[in-house]
Amino acid sequence: xxxxxxxxxxxxxxxxxxxxxxxxxxxxxxxxxxxxxxxxxxxxxxxxxxxxxxxxxxxxxxxxxxxxxxxxxxxxxxxxxxxxxxxxxxxxxxxxxxxxxxxxxxxxxxxxxxxxxxxxxxxxxxxxxxxxxxxxxxxxxxxxxxxxxxxxxxxxxxxxxxxxxxxxxxxxxxxxxxxxxxxxxxxxxxxxxxxxxxxxxxxxxxxxxxxxxxxxxxxxxxxxxxxxxxxxxxxxxxxxxxxxxxxxxxxxxxxxxxxxxxxxxxxxxxxxxxxxxxxxxxxxxxxxxxxxxxxxxxxxxxxxxxxxxxxxx
Amino acid sequence: xxxxxxxxxxxxxxxxxxxxxxxxxxxxxxxxxxxxxxxxxxxxxxxxxxxxxxxxxxxxxxxxxxxxxxxxxxxxxxxxxxxxxxxxxxxxxxxxxxxxxxxxxxxxxxxxxxxxxxxxxxxxxxxxxxxxxxxxxxxxxxxxxxxxxxxxxxxxxxxxxxxxxxxxxxxxxxxxxxxxxxxxxxxxxxxxxxxxxxxxxxxxxxxxxxxxxxxxxxxxxxxxxxxxxxxxxxxxxxxxxxxxxxxxxxxxxxxxxxxxxxxxxxxxxxxxxxxxxxxxxxxxxxxxxxxxxxxxxxxxxxxxxxxxxxxxx
Numbered sequence: 001x002x003x004x005x006x007x008x009x010x011x012x013x014x015x016x017x018x019x020x021x022x023x024x025x026x027x028x029x030x031x032x033x034x035x036x037x038x039x040x041x042x043x044x045x046x047x048x049x050x051x052x053x054x055x056x057x058x059x060x061x062x063x064x065x066x067x068x069x070x071x072x073x074x075x076x077x078x079x080x081x082x083x084x085x086x087x088x089x090x091x092x093x094x095x096x097x098x099x100x101x102x103x104x105x106x107x108x109x110x111x112x113x114x115x116x117x118x119x120x121x122x123x124x125x126x127x128x129x130x131x132x133x134x135x136x137x138x139x140x141x142x143x144x145x146x147x148x149x150x151x152x153x154x155x156x157x158x159x160x161x162x163x164x165x166x167x168x169x170x171x172x173x174x175x176x177x178x179x180x181x182x183x184x185x186x187x188x189x190x191x192x193x194x195x196x197x198x199x200x201x202x203x204x205x206x207x208x209x210x211x212x213x214x215x216x217x218x219x220x221x222x223x224x225x226x227x228x229x230x231x232x233x234x235x236x237x238x239x240x241x242x243x244x245x246x247x248x249x250x251x252x253x254x255x256x257x258x259x260x261x262x263x264x265x266x267x268x269x270x271x272x273x274x275x276x277x278x279x280x281x282x283x284x285x286x287x288x289x290x291x292x293x294x295x296x297x298x299x300x301x302x303x304x305x306x307x308x309x310x311x312x313x
Numbered sequence: 314x315x316x317x318x319x320x321x322x323x324x325x326x327x328x329x330x331x332x333x334x335x336x337x338x339x340x341x342x343x344x345x346x347x348x349x350x351x352x353x354x355x356x357x358x359x360x361x362x363x364x365x366x367x368x369x370x371x372x373x374x375x376x377x378x379x380x381x382x383x384x385x386x387x388x389x390x391x392x393x394x395x396x397x398x399x400x401x402x403x404x405x406x407x408x409x410x411x412x413x414x415x416x417x418x419x420x421x422x423x424x425x426x427x428x429x430x431x432x433x434x435x436x437x438x439x440x441x442x443x444x445x446x447x448x449x450x451x452x453x454x455x456x457x458x459x460x461x462x463x464x465x466x467x468x469x470x471x472x473x474x475x476x477x478x479x480x481x482x483x484x485x486x487x488x489x490x491x492x493x494x495x496x497x498x499x500x501x502x503x504x505x506x507x508x509x510x511x512x513x514x515x516x517x518x519x520x521x522x523x524x525x526x527x528x529x530x531x532x533x534x535x536x537x538x539x540x541x542x543x544x545x546x547x548x549x550x551x552x553x554x555x556x557x558x559x560x561x562x563x564x565x566x567x568x569x570x571x572x573x574x575x576x577x578x579x580x581x582x583x584x585x586x587x588x589x590x591x592x593x594x595x596x597x598x599x600x601x602x603x604x605x606x607x608x609x610x611x612x613x614x615x616x617x618x619x620x621x622x623x624x625x626x
Binding site: 205206209224225227231232233234235236237238240241242243244245246247248249250251254255 | 518519522537538540544545546547548549550551553554555556557558559560561562563564567568
């Protein structure tokens with residue numbers, strides 16, 4: 001099979017042996033695979049794939065057709081449309097995934113949207129609800145709301161009855177984020193004057209954290225899942241104590257199979273019905289063929305886009 | 314009545330009007346009142362009492378006899394032995410407390426122990442179990458374990474089946490902390506090499522936080538409730554993400570009546586039976602008469618003691 005491959009800090013296309021599904025695993029013929037921030041970190045050598053995942057093939061999510069079943073795998077049949085988060089190796093023509101990590105692709109969702117759906121919606125859903133305990137009526141702040149996870153979080157927050165405020169650096173994208181359900185879209189500069197917020201989804205990183213603490217409501221939760229702008233955060237503990245606040249940081253990638261499988265079940269129950277009904281969607285900023293994988297990474301790192309960059313295979 | 318009174322950064326004894334119990338309140342003739350770190354901050358002008366509490370009389374906890382009942386108060390009768398956390402004003406001959414904040418003093422607990430019990434045990438219980446979700450088998454680290462909250466936390470952690478590690482600066486106090494139930498008692502220097510810990514109770518402050526993050530187990534919780542050594546903490550978000558960790562900061566003092574009352578009910582249910590049974594105790598380092606309130610504050614701030622400094626009234 002051919003796959004995107006990390007070589008000396010670049011992503012190129014190389015030939016690899018076809019993977020074979022182990023017990024409980026499914027072989028997926030990949031049709032689309034979204035790009036994510038972790039792929040870029042991994043390309044720089046800063047974020048190695050977890051053990052058991054391909055070390056040199058990037059890609060944290062994929063969508064495709066079932067092409068084979070390992071021993072004991074029984075949730076899907078050959079030809080089924082499936083999608084999943086994977087620990088790595090998603091940006092390849094073939095990938096093996098444990099059947100408990102796979103989700104069905106709802107009818108009416110095309111391959112680019114399906115390939116860009118699992119990581120951002122699972123990440124946003126887990127961060128907002130499992131980590132952040134978001135409830136109807138809560139005031140939610142989403143930083144970096146025009147990105148992949150941000151667009152998912154704005155939609156999920158609005159769908160759950162939260163009052164959503166979003167920060168977006170690029171003024172050209174603010175109307176689009178408002179159309180996704182944000183009640184208020186701000187420039188990141190001075191956002192801390194617009195609180196208080198019950199939940200802050202931090203997708204940018206350390207430079208925002210002092211403001212996040214300042215803008216937090218009593219009993220509020222800051223959930224950090226993106227650190228592109230820096231990771232050494234200064235936290236004013238007096239302010240956090242006074243608010244009985246929580247700073248929580250998380251990543252899906254390092255979790256064991258059973259926890260990833262739980263997030264997939266939560267997606268099937270709480271998110272996919274809304275996707276099937278058209279109430280949640282995956283904004284796709286650009287698609288690139290595998291042969292143009294370098295172009296896909298260039299587009300991804302250029303920023304200033306709304307939603308996902310997806311590789312088509 | 315006479316009361317400890319903050320005047321120009323000192324604590325002196327002054328005459329005040331007797332307080333009168335309002336609806337639902339109980340008038341308590343105070344017998345003993347523990348000193349706490351917040352009193353010292355308040356003396357410096359750094360930590361004003363919450364609205365509705367006496368602004369110039371320190372004291373966050375008290376024990377004494379019921380001396381009068383406000384309209385509708387029916388949980389206690391005159392002469393009952395009671396104790397409570399209060400927003401301020403505990404270090405006085407008389408204090409009014411809402412009956413929902415009061416707890417009965419178990420038989421066999423003397424006045425100094427009762428006067429030094431509510432703040433430290435309520436704080437430690439809330440921090441370990443409500444905030445930190447401590448479970449049997451968890452590895453617990455208690456920083457500042459020889460202090461009031463520390464000695465309570467070590468005992469509560471051990472009683473709940475946690476594996477308790479404690480840091481104690483004064484080598485002379487380490488054996489006493491071990492006798493309270495700590496499995497391991499360390500010098501604070503280099504504590505981060507002794508992890509991982511599922512729950513870290515931070516009673517010292519910001520300087521420990523980078524080590525707390527380093528020593529945290531996957532899914533671990535840092536609960537900050539003391540900041541005497543500093544409040545500007547540096548948090549490595551990459552490390553916290555990799556551990557799916559939580560940094561939580563809290564204080565009892567700023568909470569509304571209903572939340573304080575809930576902590577009193579949790580104490581009655583989960584802690585006082587162990588106190589009555591002699592399995593939990595309040596180490597009292599020193600008692601001082603009200604006339605020697607200056608001496609009490611001096612003893613408290615000198616440090617190097619095991620357990621509480623209590624004012625007798």
